[in-house]
Amino acid sequence: MKLNPGMSALVTGGGSGIGKGLCIALSQKGLFVTIVDFSEDNGGEVASLVLKESKQFHGDSRVPSALFIKCDVTNADDLAAAFRKHVHTYGGLDVCINCAGFVNKSLFSDDTSNGTSTWRRAVNVNLVAVIDCTRIATQIMRSQKKPGAIINIGSVAGLYPMHYEPIYSGSKGGVVMFTRSLAPLKRHGIRVNVICPEFVQTNMGEQVNHLLVDALGGFLKMEDVVNGAFELIEDETKAGACLWISKRRGMVYWPTSEEENKYLVYSSKPKRALTKNRFPSIQTPEFFEKIVVHTLSHNFRNATKLDRVRLRLPLEPHCALVKIIYAGVNASDVNFTSGRYFSGNAKEASAYLPFDAGFEAVGIVASVGDSVRHIKVGAAVALMTFGGYAEFMLVPAKHLLPVPRPDPEVVAMLTSGLTASISLEKSGQMTSGQVVLVTAAAGGTGQFAVQLAKLAGNKVVATCGGASKAALLASLGVDRVINYQHEKIKDVLKKEFPRGADIIYESVGGEMFDLCLNALGVHGRLIVIGMISQYQGEDGWKPQNYKGLCEKILGKSQTVAGFFLIQYADLWQEHLDKLFNLHTSGKLKVSLDPKKFLGVASVPDAVEYLHSGRSVGKVVVCVDPAYSQTLARL
Ligand code: NAP
Numbered sequence: 001m002k003l004n005p006g007m008s009a010l011v012t013g014g015g016s017g018i019g020k021g022l023c024i025a026l027s028q029k030g031l032f033v034t035i036v037d038f039s040e041d042n043g044g045e046v047a048s049l050v051l052k053e054s055k056q057f058h059g060d061s062r063v064p065s066a067l068f069i070k071c072d073v074t075n076a077d078d079l080a081a082a083f084r085k086h087v088h089t090y091g092g093l094d095v096c097i098n099c100a101g102f103v104n105k106s107l108f109s110d111d112t113s114n115g116t117s118t119w120r121r122a123v124n125v126n127l128v129a130v131i132d133c134t135r136i137a138t139q140i141m142r143s144q145k146k147p148g149a150i151i152n153i154g155s156v157a158g159l160y161p162m163h164y165e166p167i168y169s170g171s172k173g174g175v176v177m178f179t180r181s182l183a184p185l186k187r188h189g190i191r192v193n194v195i196c197p198e199f200v201q202t203n204m205g206e207q208v209n210h211l212l213v214d215a216l217g218g219f220l221k222m223e224d225v226v227n228g229a230f231e232l233i234e235d236e237t238k239a240g241a242c243l244w245i246s247k248r249r250g251m252v253y254w255p256t257s258e259e260e261n262k263y264l265v266y267s268s269k270p271k272r273a274l275t276k277n278r279f280p281s282i283q284t285p286e287f288f289e290k291i292v293v294h295t296l297s298h299n300f301r302n303a304t305k306l307d308r309v310r311l312r313l314p315l316e317p318h319c320a321l322v323k324i325i326y327a328g329v330n331a332s333d334v335n336f337t338s339g340r341y342f343s344g345n346a347k348e349a350s351a352y353l354p355f356d357a358g359f360e361a362v363g364i365v366a367s368v369g370d371s372v373r374h375i376k377v378g379a380a381v382a383l384m385t386f387g388g389y390a391e392f393m394l395v396p397a398k399h400l401l402p403v404p405r406p407d408p409e410v411v412a413m414l415t416s417g418l419t420a421s422i423s424l425e426k427s428g429q430m431t432s433g434q435v436v437l438v439t440a441a442a443g444g445t446g447q448f449a450v451q452l453a454k455l456a457g458n459k460v461v462a463t464c465g466g467a468s469k470a471a472l473l474a475s476l477g478v479d480r481v482i483n484y485q486h487e488k489i490k491d492v493l494k495k496e497f498p499r500g501a502d503i504i505y506e507s508v509g510g511e512m513f514d515l516c517l518n519a520l521g522v523h524g525r526l527i528v529i530g531m532i533s534q535y536q537g538e539d540g541w542k543p544q545n546y547k548g549l550c551e552k553i554l555g556k557s558q559t560v561a562g563f564f565l566i567q568y569a570d571l572w573q574e575h576l577d578k579l580f581n582l583h584t585s586g587k588l589k590v591s592l593d594p595k596k597f598l599g600v601a602s603v604p605d606a607v608e609y610l611h612s613g614r615s616v617g618k619v620v621v622c623v624d625p626a627y628s629q630t631l632a633r634l
Contacts, residue, residue: 001094001149001191001233005030005057008090010083012073012133013100015042017202018153021222022097022229023050027065030057031095034067034086036079038100043068063089073100073129074121083136092144095233096137098130099153103204104167119167126171131178138190147189149233152179154196159244159254164209172196176242183240186586191239193232196254197225198246217247227251235477237451239586249433252457256432282323282366285311289600290390291357296339296350298540301604303337304357311392317371320397322381324363325627327388328411329597329606329619330444331507331532333357336386338540358388358603360414361623362406372397380406384414384572389603391623401573404580409590412444412618413579415565417590419529420448421575422568424456424505427527427561432457434502437493437519439512440532441478442469444610444618447591448579449505450478455587461497463489463512469616472591493519500524500556509534510544517552517560525559536611591617598625 009026013019015037023033027050035050037043050066058065067089069082087093104122111117130152141148157165158172179194199208201219213219228245232238244254289308297303315321335341337357339349365379374397375381381400387393403410424430436453440446441462453460454477461480462473470483482492493501493515500521506513509531520526534541553560582588593615597606603621610619 007094008032009095019099025226027053074124186239288391298338300607315369317369328360356387361388416444423563437501
């Protein structure tokens, strides 16, 4: 959600500290701001500061650009009235920041008051009121049918225990888990996120033991918190996100996806609905069309032809017939047609001719053999067996991966998504707080690599060629986009990342590989994903000489790790489920190239388009346009 002048925000605890900093920052973006605070003096002072800051935006406006409402957030009636007044004044609510907080100074274990003590008030201010404000703001945002962002201000005390402040820690921990549980509200256009800053030099921050603050690297700046809040408000992928801001590690999303994987349950079993016949029934044809490789060549068009073949029936008992709806296009399609997947030796590879092309597809099960029990006719499935460039595929049913819908986004998650997800974990051993460099980052697989690295809490640097690609990468949250059409990758890396990258996801090869190797830091890991720049040379792909490779990696204890997805088939379903989950919870975007390729006959055009370097996101062929429209209406 882009913050624009004329939008409105309500900030509880806006009279001082972080709340005050956020009120002023919002007013500098031209937002109308309501300051809800207990203290009349503080609230009034912030209101006048906001009025001053926002004069340039609302000089002539009849509504005041700042509203101060005196309110104890633990009083539910007063709180509801404050929100009502805001909506009445500004006609709606775009941003709600729940910042009011309270530190319980008395020793909780000494309390004998049975309920009247300050610890109960701390829980009411820090947690109960945050729940209440989130509830009211959500109701307003849903009723206005417009997107809205809610930011709850947590604390590091909500991420790790503070032994001398158990009530503060407990209540902030509650805020963190409450917020993270609200990710599904994104379905209604409402994104609730939480920020957990370490200590900021406010009145509250000053009360913290200075030895602890020093041990954590000193106080954070107010602008660190403001930047974090604005990132959560503006980044549409963030819902239920918890942003930990520290001096030592900067901004880190917590938990990292690695931690999250330890507790999240991804169902690998087909859900009941998936195995039912949910989709329109399919007529099995007598003939169907597919792309067949007849000559070994890295020139896809010359190597293939469109064949019309008779469907072999009856089905073998263990097989399934799948109607293909979408097929995915991959850089390596040209390596497949050149026989490289079968053998390095042309003579041996030619023994496989003719063979079917295409690595991946999604479709609907049209019929199953007698012994197939786990999948039903009508189920949506994904396939990663060779031969996806076809109207129908006959495959052993054990190779079918159940999916919720046969959508193009799902195709993108197959070869492209899985390569990024598995390789970063296995070959890259990715954790958080690292610098991750991704090449060809706006492509099919690059887009997944940058997002997964970001979700894990890393600083992501991405290379691409072109303004629309750079815009996509910026929208995916990449920290530094290098559009090599405008700046030299080498110079940027040298200047801005002198310590080098910790992980490099490299898929271009040739000169780019050399450049990346030189940009790898001590202990760095360079994952060789591919070398697209080499695939279509004059005489096909020729092995390169990488002079001095051993000396370089020895000198910096580096690793150059190859990755080939086919060798990780045992992890496909687990990682596919993880990608679905991230996508459906709004944390992972899937970008499809807008150019339409319709029908199997369009496959050579689509492959050439990918190799033209112009594609942005995943290139997909819609094999049956009529069917895809029927599905879209379901
Ligand atoms: P992609 O990234 O969508 O490919 C298109 C992008 O590659 C282009 O937009 C361009 O990006 C870059 N490019 C294209 N032709 C190029 C050339 N001649 N020289 C330099 N850059 C060129 O394709 P993809 O299917 O996702 O594959 C990307 C890479 O990952 C390939 O190397 C592929 O083989 C590899 N891959 C490997 C595995 C595995 O298991 N190891 C699995 C999947 C993919 P910019 O100009 O913006 O850089």
